[in-house]
Amino acid sequence: MGVVNVTPDSFSDGGRWFDTTAAVKHGLDLVGEGADLVDVGGESTRPGASRVDESEELRRVVPVVRGLASEGVTVSVDTMRARVAEQAVAAGAVLVNDVSGGLADPDMVPVVAAAAVPFVVMHWRGFSESMNSRAVYGDVVAEVVEELRVRMDAVVAGGVAPERIVIDPGLGFAKDAAHDLSLIARLDSLHGLGRPLLVAASRKRFLGHVLAGEGAAPPPARERDAATAAVSALSARAGAWAVRVHEVRATADAVRVARAVEGAA
Template sequence: MTDRLYLMPIGLAASPQVEEGDCVRLAGGLVYAHRFAAVVRRGGKVVSRDRFTPDGAAEAFARLPDALGPEAEAQWAALRTTHTPLQLGARTIRLDQPQVAGILNVTPDSFSDGGKFLENPEEGAAHAARMLEAGAAMVDIGGESTRPGAAAVWEGDEIARVVPAVEYCAAMGAAICVDTRRAGVMNAALDAGAHMANDVSGMRQDPNMIDLVAARGCPVVIMHAPGSGDDLHADGDYDDVVFDVFDWLAARRDAAIAAGIAREKIALDPGLGFGKTLADNLALMNALPLFHALGQPLMIGASRKRMIGALSDEAAAHQRLGGSVALALRAMEAGAQIVRVHDVAETVQARNIWRGLRDAALTDFSMLPA
């Protein structure tokens, strides 16, 4: 059986001076990790777990099976990778701090807004403008509901929904990401002024998507979803959801690179809520720092999702603001570069407070050793 390795940050630090410099700056952001675990899995089962700090990394890697040495070095380098900014049209999206992507759903059956932005384009444009004014780094436009049980959408209908929204967002000078799993929709959106693809099927459902993204040279978010057909929520059976999703994303990253997509244009999303139980979602949120070992920026979409209702007396989607902000902050604490949210103003405010606290911790010289 082939051994698989996972370098998991298990202890974060307020600042490097707290640990006298024995820290790693995760993914070039504002989060520092002091303790790590080198986890080895064989046949779907964990067979060893060796804890270490950065000063002891070389010794920990020497204790691993020889065949895992190159992977250990690759993941260790990935954890410390500083990501280059995303260039979305005229907008430069820095990835050394958390960014907020505002959601604009143009569907008749959205679980969060009831289709009002599709039926009234003026209201959709006003909503996009409000999100940008509130501090959204980009607008993420979706023309198909992917909630459990939602019917698949014909490509022509999806194009008719998405393209007008792209056009009015482009007229505002927005950075635009389009949430679609169809190459035809993405191609039309790029022609209309979009800049980035967000494929919830991980570029698997439409075999032309990976080639389109490579040919057009646009950045892409690859999201995990277990279903291989129209139902993205199917087949959600895991030996260990964290490690299985990690391996799946690694494979899709490698497939994208092999297809000619530049590595610096690939972001990853563990796909909260897609074919995952509440326990699965919580496990992924708690293990988010591990996913930096894949070497790509992370986008996290937890806003208003079912897991919040499950933990808060079945609160309806429009009553999940507190939970959405809590999960966005959790993602920031894990070093995620982009949080995808409905409630932009509230999330940006929370991000700014979080950023102030991080800056204060990093400049608190009272924590330096004597």
Template sequence: MKIMGILNVTPDSFADGGKHDTYEKAVARGLEMIAEGVDIIDIGGESTRPGADRVSAAEEQSRVLPVIKKLSQTGVPISIDTMRAETAALAIEAGASIVNDVSGGLADDLMHESVAEMGCPYVLMHWRSHSKDMNSLATYGDVVSEVIAEMQLQIDLALKAGIARNNLIIDPGLGFSKEAEHNWEILNRIGEFTELGYPVLIGGSRKRFLGGSTPDEREEATIALTKSLLDKSIWAVRVHSVKPHKDLVVNHG
């Protein structure tokens, strides 16, 4: 299992907004993650917390591109966390090697085609709407079958656009248009996602369904979640703290 470290270069992300919102602080945190053994650094310049306002493409790019250029020089793989094809292309040009699109291509009609042209790995997440509206869309009959069906539509479009099958990574989108019971149902039935034949990324770090009144209070539960996934054929976990998760993987051997 790989450890994907979250680096939000934003003032308003739910768990660490403002902690790394300057170039200097973001680079310092990235280097710290590398020292702790991170496998991939996921850099984002736009918060996707519930209720968040979107930022302009220019603002997003000004936040992330200098940090990507600097950290990519270390040789550690960088992923760009963006819903915009333009930002993704500029990030890859700057040194990123993976596109992590929480909208799975739904937010930008050009995303799949752009990623296909770049020939890079692409994380396709289940998503129903932008942050302003996503909580109102957390309605399901059978959450697992519906999430898989909706993801399959985007997978088919991605493949049709020319993204290589072996470049696709899927993410069930914990917390995105999902209530706590939906997230737990997905985790309890995670095998139905791995059986689709694509690498699976899980991003549950410090999210509300883990309990606790603040993100920091959910760190222990996040570590427990990673531990529970060690034997579930998960490709990577996307987490805020690197060392405790890396230690679990290394000690699991």
């Protein structure tokens, strides 16, 4: 899953693809590098980010979704708003990726159910402004699995077919670096939920902490792609359905190697 951020303020590439034409071209480039689907988002969810209003999110996202879909690209929409999801699906998106798992907008689950498209349910404890304060766990793996189970049940009760649900542990969302690493080490625990698993580690803070080492400043987000590819290979080996990344080629190569090693076992 290649990422196209149509935002001025995303943590890793804010502003680079803010223009519709540039965003569509970038999405096509990601497909050329090996992306199977392209995830288009118009609202930054980096820690501390303020929300964009709905009309602006629609203005950013829908033309890019339409442009990519018209080129035959498989498109997902990254949004917490039901109206954005609905209009993006009408424009050609075939999957809704909601980092709140339908909690941010009470209309999201009915819209996804009516659209009959796959729905990514991510582990989420609150909006970006406050999520760092919610990174409190006794056993992060057990709690994330249980909270995802509860959310999945609610989404199914709201009308979304169980077979259309994809789960995401929400790396970096209300989690510190140690929590993220524990979840990656135990991705197998998430398979107990019985749904495909999306892992979205690309360029995130915990990778910066790992690369920096004790007491050093983390490298900029765009210098974390090799580390991202390492997580992608580990995720593939652990049976993930997809990985969501900003730089596709390195991850596509890493996953190819992981698959070759599996085939040789």
